[in-house]
Amino acid sequence: MSAGDTGAADTSLPARAGAVLTIDLAAVQANYRRLQERLAPQARCAAVVKADAYGLGAARVGPALARAGAETFFVAQLDEGIAVREALRCVAPEAEILVLNGTGAGPGADFRAHRLIPVLNSLGEIESWQSEAARAGHRLAAALHVDTGMNRLGMPQAELDVLAEDPRRLDGIGLRLTMSHLACAELSRHPMNAEQRAIYDAARGRLPAAPGSLANSSGIFLGPAYHYDLARPGVALYGGNPTPNQRNPMQQVVRLQGKILQAREIDAPQTVGYGATHRAAGPCRLATVAVGYADGYLRSLSNRGRAWVGGQSVPVVGRVSMDLITLDVSAVPPEASRPGALVDLIGPEVPVDDLAEAAGTIGYEILTALGGRYHRVYRNG
Numbered sequence: 001m002s003a004g005d006t007g008a009a010d011t012s013l014p015a016r017a018g019a020v021l022t023i024d025l026a027a028v029q030a031n032y033r034r035l036q037e038r039l040a041p042q043a044r045c046a047a048v049v050k051a052d053a054y055g056l057g058a059a060r061v062g063p064a065l066a067r068a069g070a071e072t073f074f075v076a077q078l079d080e081g082i083a084v085r086e087a088l089r090c091v092a093p094e095a096e097i098l099v100l101n102g103t104g105a106g107p108g109a110d111f112r113a114h115r116l117i118p119v120l121n122s123l124g125e126i127e128s129w130q131s132e133a134a135r136a137g138h139r140l141a142a143a144l145h146v147d148t149g150m151n152r153l154g155m156p157q158a159e160l161d162v163l164a165e166d167p168r169r170l171d172g173i174g175l176r177l178t179m180s181h182l183a184c185a186e187l188s189r190h191p192m193n194a195e196q197r198a199i200y201d202a203a204r205g206r207l208p209a210a211p212g213s214l215a216n217s218s219g220i221f222l223g224p225a226y227h228y229d230l231a232r233p234g235v236a237l238y239g240g241n242p243t244p245n246q247r248n249p250m251q252q253v254v255r256l257q258g259k260i261l262q263a264r265e266i267d268a269p270q271t272v273g274y275g276a277t278h279r280a281a282g283p284c285r286l287a288t289v290a291v292g293y294a295d296g297y298l299r300s301l302s303n304r305g306r307a308w309v310g311g312q313s314v315p316v317v318g319r320v321s322m323d324l325i326t327l328d329v330s331a332v333p334p335e336a337s338r339p340g341a342l343v344d345l346i347g348p349e350v351p352v353d354d355l356a357e358a359a360g361t362i363g364y365e366i367l368t369a370l371g372g373r374y375h376r377v378y379r380n381g
């Protein structure tokens with residue numbers, strides 16, 4: 001994109017909106033296909049759409065992914081599963097939807113009513129799903145999560161020993177998948193990756209045969225040994241870099257443009273914003289933008305974030321407040337930073353991961369924090 005091509009001409013902003021969030025569904029689909037192409041021939045690519053598709057809107061992102069070929073979807077919570085089932089009703093009624101938080105996420109009857117598959121995380125969950133199958137009078141599908149070192153969700157090794165001794169505990173359950181989750185996948189040289197894979201292989205060898213799944217977004221880039229039968233990418237679908245410290249192989253999905261409300265000239269020794277944390281060193285021009293921490297523009301970006309306006313990278317100066325941020329636009333021609341102009345807070349020149357780094361967090365948190373006040377535009381939906 002050419003310098004300066006960031007203005008209102010690109011996106012029609014309703015007069016009442018303070019910011020516009022553009023979500024490029026064609027880019028999500030391109031990312032899905034790119035990941036699927038990377039996988040070993042036997043492996044299929046699922047789509048993780050938990051937390052409302054990482055803040056981007058599962059009701060729109062889910063169907064777009066289904067049209068790109070996704071047949072298996074992962075959510076965290078039961079209600080998310082119900083919402084995704086509804087969103088896929090026309091485009092992919094037979095899609096598999098798995099609930100990572102397991103039977104603890106809600107009543108078994110609700111799983112069945114919406115054809116949601118729990119990811120069972122313990123012997124207790126296996127037992128409760130077995131009882132549900134008895135009530136149903138037929139086998140019920142489930143996935144099994146074995147913990148291989150994350151110590152978060154998944155069946156601990158001691159419980160795996162019990163299950164391996166007594167596989168009848170799975171009677172009545174149609175095992176669709178045996179999965180685990182990597183703790184350090186984005187660190188390609190971390191020894192824990194190979195360790196977890198070895199523990200996972202050993203666990204699968206002791207369990208009834210079922211398709212396997214280990215890789216999240218970054219896990220896909222660890223190579224075919226990590227692909228098994230199903231990959232579970234999330235953040236890479238939404239443009240996050242699954243290979244930190246290397247070029248991002250994914251297409252950007254999100255553009256966030258904030259509207260300038262006011263511009264002003266100040267001179268030293270005046271200060272900017274709450275706490276007077278920024279002091280003008282000399283004459284400068286400021287622009288105040290209608291986005292703040294209530295919109296998910298994290299307060300930790302105070303004096304650290306950067307935006308793009310008029311073909312220039314400009315700094316956030318002063319504190320991020322609830323509804324506003326202030327930019328030093330001295331380097332930008334005044335006509336590009338007048339009230340009403342749009343600045344890129346996330347965009348081609350301000351990648352999500354760069355913003356995350358400035359905020360001291362990860363792209364996942366930037367995306368899932370994106371607020372409800374934005375005017376949302378879905379492109380190529």
Ligand SMILES: *Cc1c(COP(=O)(O)O)cnc(C)c1O
Pocket residue numbers: 048050100181215216217218232233234235236
């Ligand atoms: C969130 C999650 C994923 C997706 O992870 P990304 O890093 O976003 O690709 C995959 N598997 C499990 C178990 C998860 O919780």
